[in-house]
Amino acid sequence: MNREKKVIIKELTIEKFSQKGKAIAYDEKKNKIVITNAVIEDVILAELNKKKNKGIIKGRILEILKPSTYREDPKCKHFDICGGCIWQNIKYLYQLEQKQNFLIDTFQDFIKKTNVEMHPIIKSKNIFEYRNKMEFSFSQNRKKTKFLGLIMKGGRFVIDIQRCFLANIWFSKVLVEVKNWWEKYDFDAFNYYNGEGFLKNLTIKEGKNTQDKMVILTVSDSYTLNDEEKKDFIDHVLKSIIPDKKISIFFNTQISKKGVKTTFNLQKLYGNDFIKEDLNINALGKKIKLSFQIGPNSFFQPNTHMAEILYTTAINYLEKQDIKDKTALDLYSGTGTIAMILSKFVKKVLAIELSENACSMAKDNMKLNNIKNFEMINGDVSKILPTLLSNKNFEKPHIVVVDPPRSGLSDEAIENILKIYPEIIIYISCNINTQLDNIKVLTEKNYQLKVLHPIDQFPHTFHIENIAILKKT
Numbered sequence: 001m002n003r004e005k006k007v008i009i010k011e012l013t014i015e016k017f018s019q020k021g022k023a024i025a026y027d028e029k030k031n032k033i034v035i036t037n038a039v040i041e042d043v044i045l046a047e048l049n050k051k052k053n054k055g056i057i058k059g060r061i062l063e064i065l066k067p068s069t070y071r072e073d074p075k076c077k078h079f080d081i082c083g084g085c086i087w088q089n090i091k092y093l094y095q096l097e098q099k100q101n102f103l104i105d106t107f108q109d110f111i112k113k114t115n116v117e118m119h120p121i122i123k124s125k126n127i128f129e130y131r132n133k134m135e136f137s138f139s140q141n142r143k144k145t146k147f148l149g150l151i152m153k154g155g156r157f158v159i160d161i162q163r164c165f166l167a168n169i170w171f172s173k174v175l176v177e178v179k180n181w182w183e184k185y186d187f188d189a190f191n192y193y194n195g196e197g198f199l200k201n202l203t204i205k206e207g208k209n210t211q212d213k214m215v216i217l218t219v220s221d222s223y224t225l226n227d228e229e230k231k232d233f234i235d236h237v238l239k240s241i242i243p244d245k246k247i248s249i250f251f252n253t254q255i256s257k258k259g260v261k262t263t264f265n266l267q268k269l270y271g272n273d274f275i276k277e278d279l280n281i282n283a284l285g286k287k288i289k290l291s292f293q294i295g296p297n298s299f300f301q302p303n304t305h306m307a308e309i310l311y312t313t314a315i316n317y318l319e320k321q322d323i324k325d326k327t328a329l330d331l332y333s334g335t336g337t338i339a340m341i342l343s344k345f346v347k348k349v350l351a352i353e354l355s356e357n358a359c360s361m362a363k364d365n366m367k368l369n370n371i372k373n374f375e376m377i378n379g380d381v382s383k384i385l386p387t388l389l390s391n392k393n394f395e396k397p398h399i400v401v402v403d404p405p406r407s408g409l410s411d412e413a414i415e416n417i418l419k420i421y422p423e424i425i426i427y428i429s430c431n432i433n434t435q436l437d438n439i440k441v442l443t444e445k446n447y448q449l450k451v452l453h454p455i456d457q458f459p460h461t462f463h464i465e466n467i468a469i470l471k472k473t
């Protein structure tokens with residue numbers, strides 16, 4: 001039977017990257033074509049899917065006819081298929097140039113029409129082994145072959161990872177040893193499509209400034225490990241690291257039932273309840289060292305050294321003399337890292353955070369650092385701000401810092417920030433598009449965008465962290 005061929009072969013030149021880091025080419029009919037692992041200016045022979053998906057044709061490289069001058073050999077042998085990094089085959093300085101260009105494109109109206117200061121992106125202190133946390137997945141195919149690692153590029157399958165260069169080598173050693181442990185048993189990986197199976201994730205964390213280590217095995221409640229299996233798990237983890245280092249090991253059971261809020265049953269198997277991480281901040285002429293306890297469920301910025309630079313850079317836009325008798329508000333504060341740093345420069349800081357767990361961690365960390373001029377409020381920014389504003393004794397803050405999730409600020413949050421009407425708004429964001437939308441609204445209402453200062457926290461990915469400084473007109 002003469003089957004119709006499902007692919008087309010074409011010579012293409014890569015013209016640009018999308019904001020999601022994908023390499024884009026156009027054919028003679030101006031169809032948009034996305035090519036995995038290609039680099040701007042590559043001339044390639046590509047195999048293209050015949051069918052469009054959401055108006056886009058996908059393809060893969062068959063042969064690089066003329067490699068781009070921006071190309072670099074990836075360090076990682078998993079790069080071709082692993083979804084962990086998409087830009088490891090691009091020279092780092094060119095990755096930065098691309099991120100800077102994304103920001104310039106996004107904020108072009110402000111750049112053309114106002115005198116906003118646009119700063120060059122601050123490069124990451126390390127371009128490999130910069131992450132302090134990784135989450136790996138357990139998975140099995142139909143033949144029950146076991147996989148433990150990261151999700152494939154553009155796919156949903158997990159691939160085995162022997163060495164991931166985004167984190168220190170001990171993360172990979174633990175990963176390989178946990179896979180060896182799994183091979184000894186017939187536990188199934190959890191299947192997210194039918195909700196069956198047992199092993200879900202392996203999360204690994206470290207304090208970059210303390211070398212404390214943590215390993216968390218997350219499972220479903222379809223089974224539980226017996227004491228011998230747990231001991232064997234601990235032995236495998238310990239075998240893979242230098243024994244004199246501090247390590248905590250946790251067994252985390254996720255209990256999910258339809259219509260009921262998911263809960264976790266966390267059991268410590270070994271070591272301390274927390275790891276410690278230090279932040280060294282050198283802002284407004286003052287050197288500050290703060291210590292943080294990080295539990296198995298607490299959020300901490302994933303690139304410690306760049307978090308230090310992010311916070312330092314943002315705070316350096318304040319005037320030390322102007323703020324010492326003033327109050328500050330840290331919205332979407334996580335575990336209160338920014339608030340704790342700010343507390344060293346202002347009279348009082350108030351922080352609002354939705355996660356109960358993050359709030360309780362913040363309170364512990366306040367005690368650990370002996371900080372007394374900081375109050376943490378647990379709740380939704382959109383609901384807490386109106387309550388604060390309705391209180392006659394509420395002292396309107398001089399500074400408002402916002403670091404919202406990717407979705408940005410809600411309309412209610414913006415409305416209430418405008419009612420507070422602070423002198424300065426520091427807007428930190430990991431999504432420059434929602435940041436732009438929010439800034440447009442704020443600048444229509446008596447604020448001026450003064451500064452844009454991007455920071456690279458995640459080399460080899462398209463992600464940008466951006467600080468925007470807004471001041472009252």
Ligand SMILES: C[S@@+](CC[C@H](N)C(=O)[O-])C[C@H]1O[C@@H](n2cnc3c(N)ncnc32)[C@H](O)[C@@H]1O
Pocket residue numbers: 299300301331332333334335336337338352353354355358379380381382403404405
């Ligand atoms: C990007 S993180 C900020 C983390 C923190 N600023 C830091 O540097 O560690 C965003 C935080 O906003 C919190 N959040 C999300 N929606 C919220 C809401 N409606 N009200 C308050 N906090 C919220 C999340 O729980 C998360 O901790």
